[in-house]
Amino acid sequence: MYDTNYLIHRLSHGAATTPAKVFATRPDQPDITYAQLFSGAQALAQRLIALGLEPGDRVAVQVAKTLEAVQLYLGTVMAGGIFLPLNTAYTAAEVDYFLTDATPRLLVCDPSRMDELTPLAKDATVLTLDSAGQGSLTADLPEADTAFIPVPRGGDDLAAILYTSGTTGRSKGAMLSHRNLASNSEMLVDLWRFTADDVLIHALPIFHTHGLFVATNVALLSGASTVFLSGFDADEILNAMPQATALMGVPTFYTRLLQHDRLTPKHAANMRLFISGSAPLLVDTHEQWQARTSHRILERYGMTETNMSTSNPYEGERRAGTVGFPLPGVELRIMKDGAEVPQGDIGIIEVRGDNVFQGYWQMPEKTAEELRPDGWFITGDLAQQDSDGYVTIVGRAKDLIITGGFNVYPKEVESLIDDLPGVQESAVIGVPHPDFGEAVVAIVVPSRPDLTAEEVAAACAHNLAKFKQPKEILLIDALPRNTMGKVQKKALRETNATLFA
Ligand code: AMP
Numbered sequence: 001m002y003d004t005n006y007l008i009h010r011l012s013h014g015a016a017t018t019p020a021k022v023f024a025t026r027p028d029q030p031d032i033t034y035a036q037l038f039s040g041a042q043a044l045a046q047r048l049i050a051l052g053l054e055p056g057d058r059v060a061v062q063v064a065k066t067l068e069a070v071q072l073y074l075g076t077v078m079a080g081g082i083f084l085p086l087n088t089a090y091t092a093a094e095v096d097y098f099l100t101d102a103t104p105r106l107l108v109c110d111p112s113r114m115d116e117l118t119p120l121a122k123d124a125t126v127l128t129l130d131s132a133g134q135g136s137l138t139a140d141l142p143e144a145d146t147a148f149i150p151v152p153r154g155g156d157d158l159a160a161i162l163y164t165s166g167t168t169g170r171s172k173g174a175m176l177s178h179r180n181l182a183s184n185s186e187m188l189v190d191l192w193r194f195t196a197d198d199v200l201i202h203a204l205p206i207f208h209t210h211g212l213f214v215a216t217n218v219a220l221l222s223g224a225s226t227v228f229l230s231g232f233d234a235d236e237i238l239n240a241m242p243q244a245t246a247l248m249g250v251p252t253f254y255t256r257l258l259q260h261d262r263l264t265p266k267h268a269a270n271m272r273l274f275i276s277g278s279a280p281l282l283v284d285t286h287e288q289w290q291a292r293t294s295h296r297i298l299e300r301y302g303m304t305e306t307n308m309s310t311s312n313p314y315e316g317e318r319r320a321g322t323v324g325f326p327l328p329g330v331e332l333r334i335m336k337d338g339a340e341v342p343q344g345d346i347g348i349i350e351v352r353g354d355n356v357f358q359g360y361w362q363m364p365e366k367t368a369e370e371l372r373p374d375g376w377f378i379t380g381d382l383a384q385q386d387s388d389g390y391v392t393i394v395g396r397a398k399d400l401i402i403t404g405g406f407n408v409y410p411k412e413v414e415s416l417i418d419d420l421p422g423v424q425e426s427a428v429i430g431v432p433h434p435d436f437g438e439a440v441v442a443i444v445v446p447s448r449p450d451l452t453a454e455e456v457a458a459a460c461a462h463n464l465a466k467f468k469q470p471k472e473i474l475l476i477d478a479l480p481r482n483t484m485g486k487v488q489k490k491a492l493r494e495t496n497a498t499l500f501a
Helices: 007-009 012-017 034-050 067-076 092-102 113-122 178-191 208-224 236-244 251-257 285-295 364-369 412-419 453-463 488-496
Strands: 022-026 029-033 059-060 083-085 106-109 125-126 157-164 173-177 199-202 223-229 247-251 271-277 298-303 307-311 331-336 347-352 378-385 392-398 401-403 407-408 423-433 437-446 472-475
Touching: 007 067, 007 178, 007 208, 007 247, 012 034, 012 083, 012 208, 022 034, 022 437, 029 034, 029 208, 034 067, 034 173, 059 067, 059 092, 067 083, 067 208, 067 236, 092 113, 092 173, 157 178, 157 208, 173 178, 178 208, 199 208, 199 236, 208 223, 208 247, 208 298, 208 307, 223 236, 223 271, 223 298, 236 251, 247 437, 251 271, 331 378, 347 488, 364 378, 401 423, 401 437, 407 412, 412 423, 412 453, 423 488, 453 472
Parallel strands: 022 223, 059 083, 059 106, 083 157, 106 125, 199 223, 199 247, 247 271, 271 298, 437 472
Antiparallel strands: 022 029, 157 173, 298 307, 331 347, 347 378, 378 392, 401 407, 423 437
């Protein structure tokens, strides 16, 4: 019944074949079946259409993570619309930018933000949805009309726009087509062996590609069940683990879970797969996880614009510190100065395939800068590939430090510092310097209270060429991170901008 709509047709496979199967269990709330998930989504699609949504219209959504929000995603796509989720942390000023840029037909927000956001909504109709799934969006929602047919959409039509985190300049809206999303999740289901027998712990936010597309779409496509958590909660994840089979997380999930005594091989015995991505997983975390659970984390790499691009193997060696191989159907090359680098050298990753987005919303120049006419997308991630084909990310190109004319890859210095006893983790940044242009600065989080900057400096002096050695080593309690666990190097650079002034 859903075959008019490219993405919904694929995502509704579980609902069509096993409608009574549970899609989500939630702590302290009733389970919801596939049939309930889709009939609710359909009812929302009808409401959106009744509110005037036309094919191709954007639905901007800044709400807490609920199953109703998942239904809104599916309902928007069923109604032929473009789902535009926004990080719940965005301020009114930030939301204003997205609304001005994307001109959505509808804005769905938390009721507590209605007064603040309504004046910014311009022509958009404003609806509410709270953390209990209540609000004007769902109020008095009639049962879905069984005769409803999703609005016809093909593989090339847009299903979603996700704004990038905008670490340089303004945030850009990555346009993702039905085919981009469907093809990537289908491949991941195969590669990671997801089936209807799986129970996925879903604790990631659903305003980001990882939780929305990787976790949700993979679960839907495979007909799996989820333990649907409104956010990261170590106790709830540990409670779920004995009945679950898979977890998708960012590295901070794993470092935080490692702090709990309940994490043992016995406790994790029913699990078959732990996946990590969105930020680099420290080798140390990988090793500790294996020691504590007998499982090797499977690390993968992707970005908003490309969906997933590489993954460590399901069978075969999951090599710590690497993001594995290009996915089937994804071409990957490592480029420098317009040519592929010799094997083992560092360059910028470019990828091509059905996974790659359609360009940036209303930014043809930015799109042309990053997406080549022949389909290669310039990711901006620096990496090298070893002789076995494993890809290792060594940082973002824009984080590369050029000091006195020499290139310093922050990852090289960070890896050395991270391996020192007494160091939990570090971030290495470039800071303006009157002589060198930029100076290498290391921000270090100690795991031992008496660690000194001198000890770190001595280790660097012993192991690194002079130009790579930090000119300043600062000890701090914790690195600034965003909700996806990414270290905010921009914030660190700003805080330390005048260090050498
Ligand atoms: P986002 O668009 O928010 O998903 O961010 C994508 C960026 O996250 C990539 O361009 C990488 O810089 C980084 N990233 C994602 N996965 C990994 C990983 N496994 N290791 C290192 N960096 C990663």
